[in-house]
Amino acid sequence: MKRITKALAASLSVAMLAGMAACGGSSSSDTAQAGGIYYLNNKPEIANSMKDLAASYSKQTGVPFTVQTAASQTYQQSLKSELAKNQPPTLFQVLGPVGLKDWHEYAADMSDTEVYKQLKDQSMALKSDDGSQILAVPVVQETFGIIYRKDLLKKYFEMPGASIKNVKGIRDFETLKTVSDEIQKHKDELGVKGAFTSMGFDPSTSWRYNTHLASVPLAYEFAQDNITQQPATIKGTYLPEFKNIIDLYLKDSTTPTSALSSKTMDDALADITTGDAVFFQNGSWAWPDLVDGGLNADQIGVLPIYSGVPGEENYGMSTGSETYWCINKKASPEAQKATKDFLKWLITSDEGREAWSHTMGFTTPFKTFTGKYVTDNPIMKAADQYTAAGKKNLPWAFLYDPSQQWKDNLSNSILEYAQGTGKWDGVQSSFVDGWAKEVASSKSNS
Template identity: 25%
Template sequence: MKKLTKWFFTSILALGLLSACGSDETDGSSTTDGDQGGSGSSDEVVTLNMFQFKVEIADQLLEMLQEFHEEHPNIRVQLETVGGGADYSAALKAKFASGEQPDIFNNGGFTELGLWKEHLADLSDEPWVEHLLPIGAVPMTDTDGKLYGMPVNLEGYGFIYNKDLFAEAGITEEPTTYSELLAAVQKLEENDITAFSAGYAEWWVIGQHLLNIPFAEQDDPAAFIDALSEGTETMANNQKFIDFQRLVDLEIEYGNSNPLTTDYNSQVTYFATGETAIIQQGNWIENMIYELNPEMNMGILPISLDDNGDARLPIGVPNNWAVNKNSPHIEEAKLLLDWMVSSETGQRYMTEEFAFIPAFDHIEPTGLGALGEVILEYSSDDQTLPWNWFRWPDGANQDFAAIIQEYVAGQIDYDTVLERMDSTWQNLK
C-alpha cells in the first residue's frame, strides 16, 4: 500500500481544493509544554488560532485538537471554521485586514501562494517533508524551491451516484461517457427518480469544480491556461467549452427544482435522503452522507463532456496548511502540524475520522469509505485529471459562477457565457 500511495501522489503532478465551503466557530482547547513547543516556561499557556474551511471535518478536527491538548497541555488551539456556503478566501482576507491574523490557515497554492507569500512561513525543513512525495508536485512549492504549506490531504470528485436507485431504474452499467450518462438519467426519469442534486447556489460547485472539467480535458491544461492569459486561446473557440453547455443543460433539465437556490447542505441532503440519484461532489462529503444515511450504497462516476471513452476523475491536493510567519507562536504552530501527520493520534484521525487519503508515504490509507476506494482505483489505473482553478486569476471562479448562474436563470445565452468568461479572464489575469 505504501508503494501505491507513493505512486498515487506522483501521478497527480502539479495539482492544486476546495472541497466544500456556513460558518462554525469552535474552541479546541489545545495548548503545549514550553520545552516541547518552544514557549519557554512550562507554566506559560500559548493560544494558537486555527482558521480553516473544511466544514465536513469541523467536529472531528475539534476532537483531534482536544487530544493534542492532552499531550501538550500548555498549547490551546482556537478553531474557527468557515465553510459550506461562505467565502473562505474573503473571510481570511477580512481576518488579516482586521488585525486578527490566524496562526494557521489554508492556502491553495499556485496563484494563491503568490498572493499570500508575504505572510507565509518557510516549512521546507519540517520533519514531515521527507515523507511528502514528490516535493516538486506540491502546490505550495514556489519558484524559489521553498515549501510554504503542508497538504491537507488528497481528494477526488465527480458524479457520486446512488447504486440502489440506479438498480431500481434498471441501470446495470456505470455510465462513463456523456451519451451513456444521458441514457442513464433518462431511465431515472422514466422511473420517477430525479437524477441530479444540483447545488447551483454555490459558486465553487459550478464556477470551480464543474468548470474545471473543460480546462482539465485540454491536451495540456497548463499550456492552455498560459495561452488564455497571452490571448492566443479563447474559451469561446474551444470545443471542450462548447461541449460544456450540454453538461450544464443536462443537470438542470434532469435535476431538482430551484437549483439556483439550492445550497451545499440542501444539495447533500437531497442526495443522502434518496430524493436524487446523482450529486456533483467529492469524497469529502462521505462522512456527511453516512451520518444522514448509514446504509447509503454509492459510487462515483467521471464527469465526461463527450464520448471519447477517456473516463477520468479530477484528483488533487484540495488545500494546504500554512503558518503565518508573523505569528508569535511559529514553533508551536509547526509542532501542531507535525503532530497531525506524525503522531499515532493524528494519523488515526486523518484516516479513520476524517476519511482522508493521506499525502504522505508513512501514513497508510486505511479506513477509506466507498468513494475513497474508487478514487484510489482510478489513480492506480492512471485515470486522473488535474485541478486547475488554483492557476486561474484571483476571483475568476466566483465571476465564472455568476455568469453560469445568469445562463441557468435564462438571462443570457451560452455564446454570451463564453464571451464574458473570456473577458473576465483578460480583466483579472
Template identity: 20%
Template sequence: MKSWKLLIVALVVAVVTACGNGNNKESGQPASNGNNTENAGKAVEIVMLNSKGQIHEALENAAQAFMNENSNIKVNILTVPSGQSPFERASVLYSSGTPATLNMLDAGDIAKFKDKALDLSGEKWVKDLAAPNELDGATLAFPFAVEGYGLVYNKAVVEKAIGGAFDPASVKTLADLESLFQTIEKSGISPILVGGMPWSLGNHFLPLSYAAQEGGDVAAFLASLKAGEANLAENASFNGLMDTFDLMKAYNSGKKDPLAVTAENIAAAVANGTSAFTFNGNWMISQLLEVNPDGDYAFLPVPIDNAINTKAAGAIAVGATKQIFIDKSESTPEQQAAAKQFLEWFVYNETGQDFLVNKMGIIPATSNNPLEPSDSLGKSIKSYMDSGLTVSFGANYVPGDHSKVIGASMQKYLADSTDRAGLAKEIEAFWKGKE
C-alpha cells in the same frame, strides 16, 4: 508564469459553519510536558483557520487530543463562516492585524500569501509527500487534504433502476450518460438534482473544462485566457462540458427553481434515493451518512464529450485542495514551532493519522500514512487514483474571486438567464489581464 506544481498522483471532504473563537497570543500559563524543546517552559497559544466547515467538530476534537499530549500548546480552531471564502477570511484577519498562525486555504490562494508564509521546505514530512508541493521552488504550505469530485451516485438506487450491477466505466460519453438518465427516469426516480451553489458551479464544475484541455496543461491554458487569446466559443473542452451541463439541466429535478437548491438538498436527495445522482465531491460524505448511515455511494466521471480516447474520458478531478501555511509576519518563533508540531502530529502520530483519515474522512497527501479511506466516496476516489484515471483539480489554479464571479455566471446559465455565448464572454472577461 508562476504556478503550483500540484502533481499529486497517488492522490475529501463546502458547507461551512459558524466560526469559533481564538486569538494569537501566548497564554502565559506554565508548561508541563510538551514534546517540543523549543516550547519547553512556556505555554504557547496558536490559532488555526479552518476552511472545511464539515470537519469543524472533528478538528476541534483533534486539537484537544493533540493538547492532551502537548499540554504546553493551546490550539484554537477558527472556522470560516458561511458566505465568506477562505481567502476573504484570511485577508480580513491580516487587515485587522490578527492573522491565524495556521491558515487552511484553497490551494490556488496560497500564492497570494507567499510573502507571509513560512518556508517549510526543511520539514520532515516534505520527503513523505506523494509528489512535490512547491511554489517558486519552495514548500510554503502543507497539503492537508486530497479531494476529488464528479457525479456522486447512490449505488442501490442506480442498480435498482438498471436491474443489475452498475459499472461506472460503462459511461464515458454524453450519449452514455443520457441513456443512463433515461433508464433511471423510467424507473420513477429523478436521475439528478443539480446544486445551485456558486462554489460548486464556479470552482468545481466549470474548471473541469480547464483540466480537460488538450495536453492537460492547466497553467498554459489559463495563461492564454489571461492574455485574451483563448476563444471559449470554439473551445472543444468548454463546449463538451457545457453539453453535459445542458443534459444535467434537462434532467434536473430542481429545474423549476434551480438556484434554491442547496448542498443540504442534494445530499438529502441522493441519500434518501429520491435522486440517483448529483454533482459534488467526497467532502459531502458526512452529510450523506447523516441522512442515511447505511448508504453506499460512488463517483461517475463527468463526460466532457463523445470522445473516448481523451485523458479526461473516464477520469475524475483529484488534487491536494486544502493547503495550510504558517504565518511568519505576526506569529512568534514559539508559535511557529508549535504550529509545525501540530502539522507533524497529523503526519506521524498514530492518533493524528486516525483523526485525519477516520474521523475527518480525509485522504492524506503523504505516502507514509498506512490508513485507507473508510467511507465509500473516499474508496471510490482512491480506486480512480490507483487506476491512474484522474485529471488535474483545475480549481487549484484559480484565484479567490473565481468562485464568486464565475459561480454567479454559472448560476445565470443554470437559471437560463444567459446563453452559452454570454457565459463564454463573461469567463473570458474575468480572466483577461489577471496576474
C-alpha cells in the same frame, strides 16, 4: 462525531471569525500571544471535527489551540482580515500556486517540518521562486466526480427496457445522458424525484459548478495547449461540452430551474441520502456528510464527469490537491514551533491519523498513513480503481482560476441561463472574457 455542513458553517462563520474560541475559552489573539496555535480552517465540512481534535490536543499537551472556520467561498477575505490582526493565524491554507502567490510573504520555510519530510512525493510541495524554501505543503489528496447510489442505479438497470444494463456501460457522455434521461422519464416507477440532485446556486453549493465542474473543460483545454501555469487568456475550447453537462443537470433534476437560486448543499445532500436522486456531483470530502446521512460504502459509487469531450472515455476522476498548509512566519517563534509540533503529531500519532483519515475521511499524501490508516473513503477508492484500470487522472485546472470574482460571475451567468433570463453567450463571456479581465486586474494590483 457530528460534522458541520457548508450551509450551517456559513451561518456560524460570522460568530466564529468574530473571535469565538474553538476550545478552552481563549480568543485567537490570546492563543497566539501565549505561543499557542491558531488555525484558520478553510473546510467547513470538518469544522466540528477539527475543533474536537484541537481540544483533545490542547488537553494532552497544555498548548492553547483555537480553530476558526470561514464560511464557504469566504476564506480569502477571512484570511486577509485575520492576517492583518496583531495576533494572526499561525497555521493557514492557500489554494495552490495562485493562492501562494497572494500570501507568500506570510509563508515560513517548512523544510524542517515533519509534514514536508513525510511527503510521499516532495515535488508536490510549493517552493519559493528561487527554489530555496518550502513554503506550502499539501494537506490532502482529493477527487471529485459524479457520485451515485448503487442501489438506485441497480433498480434502473433491472427496469424493463433500460438501454444500459450495468455501470460499465456508462463510459462517456452519450451513455450517461441515456441513463439519466431514462431515469428521469421513469422516476415515479423508480421511486425517485430526479436523476440528479438539485444543482443549487446558494454559496454553500455553487462552488461545485463554478469551480469543480468548470475545471473539467479547462483541464482538457490546458492539456491540449500544454499549459502548465496560469494563462493570461483562455479560449473556452470545450464550452460546448460544458453546456452539455449543465443542460443535463438542469433537465434531469429533482428541482425545477425556478427554485435553483436558493437551493443549498443541505438540499443536495438530502436528495442523495434520502434516495430522491441517483446522481450527485461532489468529491471525496463529501463522504463524512453521506455517512451522517445514513449511507454506507456499499451504496456509493462514482463516475467521471463525462461531458462529450473526444477521448474522455480514457480518463477517470478529477484528482489532485488544492489545499496547502502554510505556517505564518510573522507569528512568534514559540507559536511557529507549537504549530510545527502539532502538524507532526497529526500525521504520526494514532489519534491524529485516526481523526484525519477516518473521522474526517481524508486521503493523505504522507508516508505515515499506512495499514489501518489507509482511508476507507469509497470515493477515493473509486478513483484508485480507475487509475488501476489504466485511466488517466484529470488534473485540477481550477488551481489556476484567477479570482473568486471570476467564479461568482460564472455562477450568476449560469443561473441566468438556467432560469431563462440570460443566454449561453453570457456564460461564455463570463468564462472567457471574464478570465482575461480578472488575470489582468490581479497583475495590475500586485
